[in-house]
Amino acid sequence: MGPQRRARAVALALGLILGGSCLGQLPVYASTQLARQAYEAYRNKNYSEAITLYKQLIESYPLEAQYPYNLGVVYQEAGQWDNAIAAYRQTLDLEPEYFEAYNNLGAVYIQLKDWEQAITIYAHILKFRSADPLAHFNLALAYDRAGKFDLARLSYQRVLQLKPDHSAARQRLQQLAQRTGGSLPEARLVVKDAARQQQYEQARTLTEQKRWKEARPLLESLVKAHPDFVEAQYLLGRTLSQQGQHSQALQHYVRTVALRPDHVAAHHQLALSYEKLGQPHKSLEVLNNLLAIKPDYLPGRYDLGRLYDESKISTRAMATFEDLLRQDRQYKDVLYRMGRLHHLADQTEQAQAYYQESIRVKPAFAPAYYQLSKIAIQNQHYDSAQQLLSKASQLSPDNPEIFYLLATVQYHQKQPAAQSLKHLDRALQINPAYTDALSMRGILYYSQDKVAEAAKDFEKALSLEPQRADLQRNLGVAYVKLGQGGKAITAFENYLRYQPDAADREKIQQLIQELKQLGRRNG
Template sequence: MVDVKATIAKGLEALRVKDLKRAEAIFQDVLRIQPGAANALHFMGAVRQLEGRTAEAERYFRDALAATPEDAGVHNSLGNLLNQMGEHEAALAAFEAALSHQPDLTTAMLNAAIVLQKLGRHDDALARLEALPTDAQVLTARGLSLKELGHLAKAEAAYRQALAVNPRYFRALHNLGGVLSLLGRAPEAVSVYEQALTIGPKVPELRYAYATALYDTGDVDGADLEFRTAIALKPDYIEAHDALNRLYWQNGKQALFGKSYSVCLKAVPMSAPMREAQVRALELAGRHTEALAAVEDALRIVGTSPALLHRQARLLASAGQMEEALASYNGAVKKSAAFAAAPIWLDKAKFLTRLARYDEALAALERAEDVMPHDQEMWAYRGLCWRLMGDSRAAWLNDYDTFIGADIIGVPDGYDSLGVFLKALGGVLAPLHTSKSQPLDQTLKGGTQSNGALLTRPDPVIRALRREIEKVVAAFIARLPAGPGHPFLSRKAAGFRFNGSWSVRLKPGGFHVNHVHPKGWISSSFYVAVPPSVSEGDADHKGWIKFGESGAGLAPELETVARRICPAPGLVVLFPSYMWHGTEPFADDAPRITAPFDIIPA
């Protein structure tokens, strides 16, 4: 008589060493003897999962649960499979079922926390993680949620605790480097990444992160090498290609711009995402003829992917081929899932606005809003359409008197005057402007922008600036009226956090094109230094910030400036992130230095 328990143990040993054929033969032998044997069904599911045959794996797991519905281990295995398949809500339900039958099953607790992180529910994830033993994996998972919630110092502490438990825990080292970079401590991040490289030298994501930290320290050549190493390890690593080509653009190596895409497409010729990234880069660089040729090649080679049709539509519109562009937009949204279609609907709305087809543009914006209700560009175009149609909702959305604030910061502790502080701040910001050209994908023309998050830097002068800015922002939010149903006022909350901060140094003749900040709630310009010609009495408003005039490419007679503010050293100007704004150029030899930032509710 066959000893089923001993046979299953042999199958598990084969499964442990990944001898899947032997494991399958053993478990199938058991199922021939006992067709409903729950353990054999469970472990056959594990075999199929390792083989990548997910549908069969799910069927085995569910058959095992039909036989033993209270088996927490099977619920946990099903949850892992569903998580792997991207079905995160269903995976969470499976882990919850496991815990309902075995509340102390720590693997299910940890797995539930990881899925909650993927669902963006980081507070819930932390609550689960707090109940688990503090090993390196759990502490690292805590660090991830703390980072996503904006608690960077606490995230750093969690990662360091994980490394105290296991100094060679790769994920903790990798994630610690990322937090240190966010905190503006790039040299420390470089050191941590170098430790991680002794463990995982061939991990492309680590090489990319290391390159980014090197770039933030000013080591352009080192960053160049590491971005290229990441690409060599993973030829279709789009983020690394984008970063490498931005580096070339901003550091006087425009002749190399775009070449990495061409070289690597020889290795991955059928990669639609890589081809779309190449077209996007060429479009950003203003090389529209090349971009259109590249997208047409891509569509011929890999077929009509939504992303490629989207790029084609943009390029055809810029070339004045309006009917062809509309057809490509329609094809792109038709082929896209709802979530992926939202940015295409938004771009289609921009296109329709330029054609003065405002009702159709508003309908497209409604489709975008279904997926991204807080996208600020979407609201900017909605307000623009309302204004051009004479709709009173334009004034409701853009109340330029109530929604724009302008206040001078206080004098930080330890400084005799605001002028003394701003001079010290200028000295801290100057070394951050190391690039030779303006960023490829930003709004400034004739200037440079710093890298990384400015207001997380550990420099005491930056910390003093942040404290004073926080006071002004808190007072501005407190003054805002209540407004349920309003896209700006309804997001009012007691807490807030920075969602991006940087420094801009405009040269003579420099300016910002009219734009909005898509991922913010409140945006700002803080003025560090202002050229002499920028003054209240200037009828030409040189160097002033202006509101209301769009960057939508409309005929000049359709544009209007609703409000202007004259910059002054120490002034913080705050406004809704969806509000169109730009600046007038100036001609002084002295630069115009600002420290803009975005705020989101916390």
């Protein structure tokens, strides 16, 4: 009788050993290095590389508005106007008052000679930044090009009121007077509640710098004095979310939505707050409401599918992701998620097709490679699995599951046990609490007659998953070989308690009786 492993996706065959593997999580990496590489590529005018890197950052950090904004800047520099517009719009979906994105979006529309769109953009900015000379100048330029000369004249003059040494505004104002023969009247614009707006802009700047602690009192003061100030309510919610104060943040998102029912970002953040607070059903409700308001809002549809997936509502998850793929076939990791959903439903051919398409669309996405390797292992295509896992390990060198699967493949390829043990050691170095890796290493130690080491691994794995029947059985086998009959009896009894319908139940019961009789004789 040898040790046994629980059956899941991958099977081993060490005597009576049954094998398994856990679905792992791709670790989240800090963005600093990748962001630095993207910026260096942009600075060196290597726009193609910068675009690729910023897209990777967006996939990894889908709620960080700075990355689609930076992508928009790169597209703008590269003259890819439609892509720049899409990137800035994505930024504004995440943060509706990301003024730099509005400013650049307006500049793109000016470049495209779409004056009406540019006017709309800069007029919106000035609702919140009424003392911004750059926004006034750009609005004046759009009015000028659109033939709205009176409005252009007033806007140029407002620039000079705010910044008397603005030579471009002065020059264009003179040119406008020469073209139209008009005089240069003084602009008479009223700036409402400038102090309130200045405080909001100060808080906004602090949040852009991720200085949440400093921004919070400014925003709390603003919403106390001006409870109907929509964007201050929203920004305070975002600040509280960043500080982990999700219950308080939720209150401000609710207030934002009450003041502006079509505030897309507030709906989205409200849903995420409910998720953080352990109320996924409320999150699903909010996301469905959001998509009724804005059906083409892909971040919301993605999170809806993700939550259905994580809530084990697979049919709705698939339907939601299929809707999303009809709008954008390359969106984030949706192809991969569809593959995994089919994989979990034992629909292997569909899963394989989605994983392969995911790799074609995103060649640097490691999870698709190692999920494909599991299918290859199931089909006993070990050489193919080895190639897929080698690629995955290059892309994700700190993912313990990849090394666990490499150990599994090398065992099936009848490689020396030392090779598999090396990979298992690496997996456990990354994640010391990886129970499947501990279990498999214990089995390999047992096969090499290193029974004491095997018992230690089984014991540690059981400290993490005490109700795992296969580990209880394996530990019992190791204890028998170590001559520790009392401990073996306890482990075997636990095995039968956790797996009462075990195929070897009678054999284990007989062994327990023999161990008890042996203990009485020795006693």
